Amino acid sequence: MKPADWLQNFSEALGRGDIGEAAALFEPGGFWRDLVAFTWNLKTCEGRAEIGAMLAATLAAAKPQSFRMQGSEWFTFETAVGRGVGHLRLRDKHAWTLLTALQELKGFEEERETGVASPPRDPYVLIVGGGQGGIALAARLKRLSVPALVVEKNERAGDSWRKRYQSLCLHDPVWYDHMPYLPFPEHWPVFSPKDRIADWLEMYARVMQLDYWGSAPCRSARFDEDRNLWEVVVERNGEPVTLRPAHLVLATGMSGFPEVPRIPGHEKAIHSSRYRDGAAWQGRRCVVVGAGTSAHDICADLVESGAAEVTMIQRAPTIVARSETLMELAWGPLYSEQAVARGITTPIADLTVASLPFRLLPSFQQPVYEEMRRRDAELYAGLEKAGFLYNFGEDGSGIHSLYLRRGAGYYIETGASRMIIEGRIRLRSGVSVEAMNERSVWLSEGEELPADLVVFATGYGSMNQWARELISPEVADRVGKVWGLGSDTKADPGPWVGELRNMWKPTQQPNLWFHGGNLMQSRHYSLYLALQLKARMEAIPTPVYYVEPVHHKA
Numbered sequence: 001m002k003p004a005d006w007l008q009n010f011s012e013a014l015g016r017g018d019i020g021e022a023a024a025l026f027e028p029g030g031f032w033r034d035l036v037a038f039t040w041n042l043k044t045c046e047g048r049a050e051i052g053a054m055l056a057a058t059l060a061a062a063k064p065q066s067f068r069m070q071g072s073e074w075f076t077f078e079t080a081v082g083r084g085v086g087h088l089r090l091r092d093k094h095a096w097t098l099l100t101a102l103q104e105l106k107g108f109e110e111e112r113e114t115g116v117a118s119p120p121r122d123p124y125v126l127i128v129g130g131g132q133g134g135i136a137l138a139a140r141l142k143r144l145s146v147p148a149l150v151v152e153k154n155e156r157a158g159d160s161w162r163k164r165y166q167s168l169c170l171h172d173p174v175w176y177d178h179m180p181y182l183p184f185p186e187h188w189p190v191f192s193p194k195d196r197i198a199d200w201l202e203m204y205a206r207v208m209q210l211d212y213w214g215s216a217p218c219r220s221a222r223f224d225e226d227r228n229l230w231e232v233v234v235e236r237n238g239e240p241v242t243l244r245p246a247h248l249v250l251a252t253g254m255s256g257f258p259e260v261p262r263i264p265g266h267e268k269a270i271h272s273s274r275y276r277d278g279a280a281w282q283g284r285r286c287v288v289v290g291a292g293t294s295a296h297d298i299c300a301d302l303v304e305s306g307a308a309e310v311t312m313i314q315r316a317p318t319i320v321a322r323s324e325t326l327m328e329l330a331w332g333p334l335y336s337e338q339a340v341a342r343g344i345t346t347p348i349a350d351l352t353v354a355s356l357p358f359r360l361l362p363s364f365q366q367p368v369y370e371e372m373r374r375r376d377a378e379l380y381a382g383l384e385k386a387g388f389l390y391n392f393g394e395d396g397s398g399i400h401s402l403y404l405r406r407g408a409g410y411y412i413e414t415g416a417s418r419m420i421i422e423g424r425i426r427l428r429s430g431v432s433v434e435a436m437n438e439r440s441v442w443l444s445e446g447e448e449l450p451a452d453l454v455v456f457a458t459g460y461g462s463m464n465q466w467a468r469e470l471i472s473p474e475v476a477d478r479v480g481k482v483w484g485l486g487s488d489t490k491a492d493p494g495p496w497v498g499e500l501r502n503m504w505k506p507t508q509q510p511n512l513w514f515h516g517g518n519l520m521q522s523r524h525y526s527l528y529l530a531l532q533l534k535a536r537m538e539a540i541p542t543p544v545y546y547v548e549p550v551h552h553k554a
Contacts, residue, residue, distance in 0.1 A: 001090065001092070001093040003069060003072055003073065003075075003088050003090050004069045006025065006088065006090055006093070006095065007067050007069055007075055007088065008067075009025060010022060010025050010067070010095075011064075011065075011067040011077075013025065014055075014059060014064050015065070017059065017060075019052050019055045019056055019059065020052065022051075022052075022055060023048040023049075023051045023052040023055065024048065025094060025095055026048055026051055026094055026095045026096075026098070027091065027094040027095065027096055028047065028048055029046070029047055030047070030048070030051070030094065030095050030096055030097065030098070031044060031045070031046055031096070031097045031098065031357040031359065031360070032044070032045045032051050032054070032095075032097075032098045032099075032100070033045075033097070033098070033099050033100075033354070033355070033357050034054070034099075034100045034101075035099070035100070035101040035102060035354065035528050036101070036102040036528045036531055036532060037062070037064075037077075037079055037082065037084040037100045037101060037102040038054065038055075038058045038059075038062045038064070038079070038100060038545070039054065039058055039544070039545035039546065040506075040532065040535075040542040040543060040544045040545065041505050041506060041544050041545055041546060041547070042499050042500075042503075042504060042505040042525075042528065043498075043499065043545060043546055044357050044358065044359070044498040044499055046357070046359060046498065054545060054546075057545050057546075058543070058545050061080065061541065061543055062079045062080060063079060063080035064077055064078070064079050065077070065078050065079075066078040067086075073087055073088055073089070074086070074087055074088075075087075075088065077100070078106075079102070081105055081106055081535070081540050081541075082102045082103070082104060082105045082106055082531070083102075083103055083104050083106065084100055084101055084102045084103050085101055085103055085351065086098065086099055086100045086101065087099040087351060087352070087355035089355070097355060097356065097357055097360070099351070099354060099355040101351060101354065101528070102528065102531055103527070104531070105531060105534060105535060105538075105540065108144065108145075108534055108535075108538055108540075110143040110144060111143060111144075111145055113142075113209070122243055122244045122245060123147045123148050123149040123211070123243070123245050124146055124147045124148065124245060124246050124247065124533075124537050125141060125146060125147070125148040125149075125245055125246070125247045125248075125249060125533055126148075126149055126151065126230065126232055126243055126245035126247070126248050126249070127148060127149065127150045127151070127249045127251050127515075128151055128218045128221075128232075128248070128249065128250050128251060128252060128466075128470070129150075129152065129250065129251035129252040129253065129516075130150045130151070130152025130154070130157050130160075130205070130212060130214065130251075131152075131160045131161075131201070131251070131252075131253060132179070132201060132519050132522045133251040133253065133515045133516045133517065133522040133526070134150045134152070134249070134251035134515070135150065135157060135179070135201055135204060135205050135208075135210065135212075136179055136180050136522045136523055136526040137249060137251060137515050137522075137526040137529060137530060138150050138205075138208075138210045138211070138212070139179070139180050139181060139204075139208045139210060139526075140180060140526045140527055140529075140530035141530050141533065141534070142208065142209070142210060143181070144530055144531075144534045146530070146533055146534050146537055147211075148210075148211065149211045149212075149213065149243070149245075150205075150210060150211065150212045150213065150251075151213045151216040151217075151218055151234050152212065152213065152214050152215075152216060153215070153216070153217035153218075154214060154215070155214045155215045156202050156214055157201045157202040157204070157205040157206075157212060157214065158197065158198030158199060158200070158201035158202040159198065159214075160198075160253075161194045161195070161197045161198040161201070162194070162195060162198035164194055164273070165272070165275045165276055165277060165294075165297065165298060165301060166276060166277040166301070167277070167297055167298075167300070167301040167304075168193075168194040168297060169191050169192065169193050169194065169414070170191050170192045170194075170197065170519075171191065171293065171323065171412040171414065172191075172331065172335075172518065172519075172520075173190050173191065173327060173331055173335055173336065174188050174189065174190050174191070174192060175331075175335040175336055175337070175339065175340065175346070175349075176331060176335040176518075176519065176520050177192065177197075177518075177519040177520065178346055178519075178523060179200075179201075179204055179519070179523060180523050180526060180527075181208070182204060182207070182208070183346065184200070191323075191414075213234070213236060215236075215237075216234050216235060216236045216241075217234070217235050218232060218233070218234050218470055219233045219234065219235055219240065219470075220232070220233045220470060220471075221233075221248055221470050221471045222471070222472075223248075223471075223475075223509070223510070223511065223512070224244075225510075227244075228246065228510070228511070229244045229245065229246055230243075230244065230245050230246070230247070230248045230511065231243075231244055232244070232245065232248065246511060246536070246537070247511045247512075247513065247533055247536070248511060248512050248513070249513045249514070249515050249529070250463070250466050250467060250470070250512070250513070250514050250515070251514075251515040251516060252463060252466045252516065253463065253516045254407055254463055254483055254516040254517050254518075255407065255459075255460030255461065255462075255463060255516075256460055256461030256462045256463055256464065256465030256466060257460060257461050257465050257469075258271040258272075258273050258456075258458075258459075258460055258461075259271075259456075259458050259459050259460055259461055260456045260458060261289075261432075261433065261456065261458060263433060263434060263435055263436065264434075264435040264436070265435055265436040265437050266436065266456075268436060268437065268438060268454065269289075269436065269454035269455065269456050270453075270454070270455055270456070271455070271456050271457075271458070272290070272294040272295070272298060272455055272456065272457040272458075275298055275455050277301060277305065278298075278301045278302040278303075278304070278305025278306075278307060279305055281302055281305060281307050281452065281453050282305055282306035282307065283306060283307070283308050284307055284308055284452040284453060285307070285308055285309040285311075285449075285450045285451055285452050285453075286302050286307045286309065286310050286311070286451065286452065286453040286454075286455070287310075287311050287313060287433075287441055287449055287451040287453070287454045287455070288302075288310065288311070288312050288313065288454075288455045288457055289313045289315075289432075289433055289454065289455065289456045289457060289458060290312075290313070290314075290315070290456065290457030290458050290459070291312060291313075291314035291315070291316075291318040291388075291389075291411070291429075291457075292318060292408050292409055292410060292411060292457060292459065293410065293411050293412070294457040295312060295411075295455075295457035296312075296411045296416035296417070297416065298455055298457060299312050299416055299419070299425045300415055300416040300419055300425070302453075303419055303424050303425060309426060309450075310424075310425050310426065311425075311426040311427070311428060311449060311451075312420070312425055312426070312427050312428070313428050313431060313432070313433055313441075313443070314388065314389055314427060314428065314429040314430070314431075315430075315431070315432050316389065316409070317389040317390055317391045318388075318389065318390055318391075318409060318410060318411055319390065319391060319392055319393055319398060319399055319402060319409060319410035319411070320379075320380075320383065320388075320390045320410070320411050320412075320413055320417055321369075321372055321376075321398065321399055321410070321411075321412055321413065322372070322376050322379060322412075322413045323412050323413060323414050325372050325375055325376055326372070326399070326412060329368045329371060329372060330365075330368055330398075330399075330400065334349040334352055334353065335349055335520075346523075350520065350523070350524040353520075353524075354524065357498070358404065358485050358498060358499065359496075359498065361397065361400065361401055361404070362395050362396075362397035362401050363397075365397040365398045365400055365401055366395070366396045366397050366398075368398060369392040369393075369396055369397065369398040370396070372392075372398075373392070379413065379417060379421075382417075382418075382421035383417060383420065383421060385421070386420050386421050386423070386427055387427055387429050388417075388420055388427060388429060389429050389430060393489075394489045394490065395489075398410075399412070401487075403518075404484070404485055404500065405484055405485060405487050405489055405490075405491070405492040406483070406484060406489075406490065406491035406492050407483060408459045408491075409490075428443060428447070428449070431443045431444045431445050431447075432444045433454075436451070436454055439451065439452065441454055462481060462482055462483065463482040463483060463514060463516060464476050464479060464480070464481060464482040464502075467479055467482075467509075467512070471512075475509050475512070476553075477550075477553040478508050478509050478550070479502055479507045479508055479509050479512065479550070480501065480502070480508065480550030480551065480552055480553055481501050481502075481550075481551070481552040481553070482501055482502045482503065482514055483500055483501055483502075483503065484500065484501050485497060485498065485499070485500065485501075486498075486501070486551070493551075493552055494551075495551060497548050497551075499548075501548065502514050502548075503515070503516065503517070503525070504525040504526075504528055504529045505528075505529075505532070506532075506544050506547050507547070508547060508549075508550055513529060513533075515529055
């Protein structure tokens with residue numbers, strides 16, 4: 001069957017309200033991922049029964065129509081209130097995967113600016129966090145004429161990057177990292193230094209004329225159920241300011257607070273978030289606890305700065321992938337100069353990624369990492385000989401799956417692995433730090449290591465911690481865990497939920513939203529969050545299908 005024929009049959013079945021026939025057009029184990037168009041949610045339905053249940057609940061209100069193929073896989077469509085784009089993977093005569101994604105609201109399309117508007121006293125949307133996520137969402141909302149204010153604890157947009165360690169560079173390519181509406185120029189480096197990202201974000205907030213308060217930490221938030229408004233206290237110019245937005249978005253990244261092991265003497269160490277550069281530690285002995293991206297970067301920086309000894313404490317296996325190999329096998333087909341030359345635009349690349357249900361991602365990634373193991377056998381042999389514990393994830397599906405599950409535990413090789421192999425970065429693997437004092441640390445196997453500096457590159461807690469800190473423990477528990485798929489792997493307990501928990505979609509707390517992730521996710525998913533907020537502001541009915549129950553508290 002040709003895709004156009006399948007789409008016509010699907011459209012006719014929906015038009016007749018024949019839910020059974022529409023569901024039967026999918027493979028028995030087929031997938032339908034909907035981004036706001038039918039469900040006013042981010043929802044993946046797996047199997048005919050789930051697809052039928054979703055249609056039974058949404059079809060009458062959605063009123064889908066005007067399905068038109070655009071090539072062999074893509075199509076456009078309309079609903080009662082919006083226009084969307086879709087993607088179809090057909091096997092024989094049944095759909096294997098279907099994506100439907102709302103792109104705009106009828107009568108409320110994005111607008112060209114007509115002048116500089118004064119921000120209202122109380123914005124409709126208050127965004128807490130002025131990094132790439134908050135800025136991207138604010139830009140989307142501005143184009144939709146939704147009054148929004150960003151409040152950021154740091155002085156300047158981009159400071160969350162600017163204040164990190166000096167050697168920090170993005171490990172994903174520039175084509176993956178564009179901001180909405182204003183892509184990086186063509187001459188931009190493939191892997192961006194952190195200060196250039198910081199300056200770009202500061203410039204972006206200014207030229208997009210976003211309503212942005214720097215040096216304005218959010219102190220507290222309370223939801224007034226009677227008025228259906230938030231009461232948020234923000235500190236500005238040293239004075240408390242109370243704002244009353246309808247919606248509160250926590251755009252504080254994808255992480256919570258820095259995690260430091262509570263061992264005797266831990267206060268003498270610093271967390272990686274406070275590390276700046278290795279210049280002050282020339283000729284000194286340094287210990288870095290952790291073996292993820294920050295740990296590798298910091299170790300390499302200390303070596304290059306002339307530290308006498310640098311020792312990495314690796315507590316558990318880490319996924320390692322060479323940047324060049326990852327670029328060729330994983331990012332390159334969609335996010336590269338070659339992809340652009342083939343006509344793959346940023347929106348097409350983003351939607352192609354979105355079209356693959358999370359359940360299928362491991363099976364697509366496992367062959368990539370099998371090939372990576374073959375190509376880079378010399379690297380892995382060297383790491384193994386040095387005693388470094390590496391793997392490709394619990395199921396061999398690599399960095400991309402791990403990032404979605406827990407956002408940590410990997411390193412993209414740009415030099416530190418070679419230093420480990422050469423012995424320039426010393427290694428203690430399979431151990432942990434049990435105690436420390438001014439000049440040394442004790443390991444779990446009983447060894448004492450001299451240490452003038454100890455850095456805990458031990459990650460961050462859940463984004464949910466911000467809800468607990470700013471709102472209340474009760475609201476944090478009502479919302480539950482943020483991020484992860486329910487893969488039942490380390491730090492991502494089941495059951496399977498099929499979408500990232502609580503991200504970019506309605507939560508169990510009315511009018512509270514979470515927005516974060518990497519630059520690509522901030523760019524792509526800010527659209528769907530902005531459309532949900534715009535619809536609510538314009539009183540467009542938004543019947544949400546299936547808000548995920550909470551399985552794990554904060």
